[in-house]
Each structure stands twice: as C-alpha cells, then as structure tokens.
Amino acid sequence: MGLFGDLDDTIYQDKDVLKEDYQPDEILEREAEIEEYKHALSDAVFGRTPDNVFLFGKAGVGKTAVTNYVLTELQAEVDQRDTADDVHISRVNCNNESVYSIVRTLINNLIPPSGDRFPAKGPSKADAFERLYREMERVGGTHFFVFDEIDHLSDPDSLLYEFPRARANGYLEDARVGIIGISNNYTFRNTLSSKVKSTLMEQEISFSTYDATELSTILEHRAERAFVDGACDPSAIQACAAFAAKDDGSARQAIDLLLGAGDNAEKNGDDLVTADHVEAIHESVSRGQLKDKIADQTxxxxxxxxxxxxxxxxxxxxxxxxxxxxxxxxxxxxxxxxxxxxxxxxxxxxxxxxxxxxxxxxxxxxxxxxxxxxxxxxxxxxxxxxxxxxxxxxxxx
Structure with missing residues (x-):
C-alpha cells in the first residue's frame, strides 16, 4: 500500500463548500443589500446607464459574494431580453496597483485572444484610457468595472473622475459604463476630491457585521453540503458562530473555523465534528485571520x-x-x-x-x-x- 493508500474520506462530502473561492448559489442574510444592489443596477436591463455603486464593510461580510451573485443574475436576465444591451464585466483588485496597470488590465480583458496585448510600459496613462474607450466602443454594450480594495489605489481620483464623464466628453457613444467599488474602509469616500464625489453620484451600500444568529444560519447551510449526514454536531456550528460574532462578525472567519474543526476531527479519526474540535483550533485560525486582516492594510x-x-x-x-x-x-x-x-x-x-x-x-x-x-x-x-x-x-x- 502506498503512502496515501490508508486515507478514507470519512466526514466530508464536498469540502470545497468551505473553501474561500466557493461561490454559493444562494446568499443568506443579505436580502436588504441585494435589493439595494438590484435597484442600483436595474437601468442596465433597459439599455440605460446604471448607477455607480460603492460597497463598504469589513472583510468577510459578503460584499464580494453579493456582487458576484447580483452580477450573475443581471447577466442571466440581460441574456434573455432581446431589447437589452449586452453586459460585460471586468473585475480588478486594486491592491498595489497603479491607475495605468488597472486600465491596462481592463483593456486586455476586452481584447480578443488573437489580438496584441496592451504593453505594461511605454504608452502614457492618457494613451491607455484612449485605447480602453476604443475597445469598449468596439465591443459595445454596458461595461461594469468592479474595483475591489479600491481604497488601496494610490490615485483613485484620476480613475473615478474619468469613467462617469466618458460619454459627456465624447469618448464613448454606444458603450456605457458602471463603476462598482468595494472597500473595507468606510472613510474612503472622504478621501476623494469634491469634483469626483459630485461626478460619481454613486449609490452606497453598507454591509454590517453578522451576529451569531445570522452566522449560524450561514454555517448550517454550508455544513449540510460540506459534511456527510450526521457528521457535524450543532454544537460545532454554535461555537463557530459565537467565536466569529464576538471577534469581527465575519462569515469567512466562521466558515474557516468550521473547516478547521472538520480537519481536526478527521485528523483525530473522529466521525463527528463538535465544539471541542472548534475550541482546539480556534487560536490558530484566529491568528491566521488576524495576519490576513493586517496584511490587507496598506x-x-x-x-x-x-x-x-x-x-x-x-x-x-x-x-x-x-x-x-x-x-x-x-x-x-x-x-x-x-x-x-x-x-x-x-x-x-x-x-x-x-x-x-x-x-x-x-x-x-x-x-x-x-x-x-x-x-x-x-x-x-x-x-x-x-x-x-x-x-x-x-x-x-
């Protein structure tokens, strides 16, 4: 028998459900935020320019998950309507990026696979914007630019002032653009210039932290899919929810705790995940979460x-x-x-x-x-x- 021959998947039926890159098909405990989002983007269904949207809230409270869900639903609706313009979605993480590199990414997202990539060096920022507008016009439709961690951008004013005025300035005729900014920093808007604030006219959606009851609902939904029947005791869910709610109200932390507890149970050969397993790994998971939170800052x-x-x-x-x-x-x-x-x-x-x-x-x-x-x-x-x-x-x- 080989080194891994004695392994037996005992308690998990779909462990990926607890991983960070998992996108749930149903978003729980964020109905009000989803409704606000829907209203802000609804003009895109009718071929009109949508509102710009900014999402604020601590890490792990559902901003990205809700964004992915709402945009997926919008894309599906637009695809079914003959009268709606096509929707094109580009996502960029702004951490450690310059305005030029972000615009370059947006350009290359629109260039067909057979086309030449826009260079990392050489052209000016103005050249990059000009090329982006040409690509947007070529493709047509409504373009949603999702800027995650927008508060980490060194010069957000130059980026956020440009796009809302593109049609008025004659850079775009057929194409439309909607900005979606995601930030952990509630004070980010205060750092923008007054002309940018007046140009954006964005809808703001604030994501509060989850309480223990909300976290329990989310964890129960994940546990049903992640573990085989009867392998996760309710005490484990209650412990994960309580720890996360007491700390920073993050669903990501609660789910990480449940994953860690599951791995701890499996390592020990236990067929039931309990609060004792959560207690055993709580400190190490919290330390990893803290490291991630600190590393996310400038x-x-x-x-x-x-x-x-x-x-x-x-x-x-x-x-x-x-x-x-x-x-x-x-x-x-x-x-x-x-x-x-x-x-x-x-x-x-x-x-x-x-x-x-x-x-x-x-x-x-x-x-x-x-x-x-x-x-x-x-x-x-x-x-x-x-x-x-x-x-x-x-x-x-």
Missing amino acids: MHCQLVLEALALHQRDTGDTARTKQVMNRYQSVARDHNVDPLTTLESIRGHLDDLNMLGFLLRTEENRGQGGGRSYRWEVDMDIETVIDVRESIDSTPT
Whole structure:
C-alpha cells in the first residue's frame, strides 16, 4: 500500500463548500443589500446607464459574494431580453496597483485572444484610457468595472473622475459604463476630491457585521453540503458562530473555523465534528485571520499599527497621536520605508484602524480651551500583533 493508500474520506462530502473561492448559489442574510444592489443596477436591463455603486464593510461580510451573485443574475436576465444591451464585466483588485496597470488590465480583458496585448510600459496613462474607450466602443454594450480594495489605489481620483464623464466628453457613444467599488474602509469616500464625489453620484451600500444568529444560519447551510449526514454536531456550528460574532462578525472567519474543526476531527479519526474540535483550533485560525486582516492594510497603515503596539508593550500605556507618529517614523525607517511626515496623515491611518476594529479611541480632557485630543489603544493581543507584523515583514514577496 502506498503512502496515501490508508486515507478514507470519512466526514466530508464536498469540502470545497468551505473553501474561500466557493461561490454559493444562494446568499443568506443579505436580502436588504441585494435589493439595494438590484435597484442600483436595474437601468442596465433597459439599455440605460446604471448607477455607480460603492460597497463598504469589513472583510468577510459578503460584499464580494453579493456582487458576484447580483452580477450573475443581471447577466442571466440581460441574456434573455432581446431589447437589452449586452453586459460585460471586468473585475480588478486594486491592491498595489497603479491607475495605468488597472486600465491596462481592463483593456486586455476586452481584447480578443488573437489580438496584441496592451504593453505594461511605454504608452502614457492618457494613451491607455484612449485605447480602453476604443475597445469598449468596439465591443459595445454596458461595461461594469468592479474595483475591489479600491481604497488601496494610490490615485483613485484620476480613475473615478474619468469613467462617469466618458460619454459627456465624447469618448464613448454606444458603450456605457458602471463603476462598482468595494472597500473595507468606510472613510474612503472622504478621501476623494469634491469634483469626483459630485461626478460619481454613486449609490452606497453598507454591509454590517453578522451576529451569531445570522452566522449560524450561514454555517448550517454550508455544513449540510460540506459534511456527510450526521457528521457535524450543532454544537460545532454554535461555537463557530459565537467565536466569529464576538471577534469581527465575519462569515469567512466562521466558515474557516468550521473547516478547521472538520480537519481536526478527521485528523483525530473522529466521525463527528463538535465544539471541542472548534475550541482546539480556534487560536490558530484566529491568528491566521488576524495576519490576513493586517496584511490587507496598506504598508503605512500596518506600520502605524505596529508602532502603537510597540509603544504599548514598552510603556504599558495608551498613546497620543504625536507619540504614535514619533514611534511610527522610527519603525518605518527600521523597515527601510520613507515615513509619512504630517500628523494629519498619521491621524488618518489611526482613524481607519479604529473604524476597522483594530484600535480603541478615547477622548482626552485637556481642560478649558485645551481642544480635542485622543488616546489610542490596540484592541487585540499586542504580542500577537507584533509577531504577525514580523511574520508579514519576513515573508518573501
């Protein structure tokens, strides 16, 4: 018998249901958000320019899953209507990308397989936009550009100002465009220029975190498909939902916990996944989730978080914004990164981290006429944050 000859798939019937790339055919606990989405895109069914849509919410709360579901349903409806324009969907993750590289990706998504790829270097950004508009006109129909992690783009203004004005400026005649932006950062819109905000006129859809009851519903649906009958005890689902709801309300975390518990049961030769298996792997899964959450932030945001964690470890106290800035600049130089130099930029990153649930902020009373001042505190295990940052920094790129 070979090395793997003794393996027997005992508790899973479709393990892929618990993997991150699984796209469910039914979206649970997001009916209101789906209805808002449907209304925003409905003009595309009638050959009109759809609204631009921006989705905000923490990671793991269904933004991407709902987007994929709604666009798939829209595509199916348009295909059945003779009077509707064709719909073309391009998805781009903006993390560590420039506006030029994103436009290049959009161009190459439209160029037929036999055509020449748009080059990575050489043409200007204006040349890239011009080529994109030509390809859009050639293809025709309505183009949905889905920009995931749009808040990570270095210059979102130049991208988001361009597309809504393309028809008015004569760049497009037959083709139409709808922008879908996805962001974990609720404050992203505040970073855009006033002219971009007025041009976009987008519909905003906010995704709240899931509570334990909602997470239990989602997990029950997945467990029915992932495990053989009787292999997943309700206590396991309740434990996964409770841990995830207490942490950050992420369905992804809850599902990862269930997958980890299933693997733990299978490794031990158990034929029933229970709360004990969830308890056994909770810490390691949570640590992996934290690493992913931190790694999803921009480099300067990570360095601000690391600086505050180091300050708290060394002083045992919370920090004022100026103290965070001083430590951040030292940390940035240690990592061979040119530090930000304004207190406002550091305060912006602290506000973002607070909004995302990494930090706690308390207002400090500075007396009559003292103005408003805040103290900042990492809202998670400090040593874990420092260790995670060290592991991210040491990971080969």
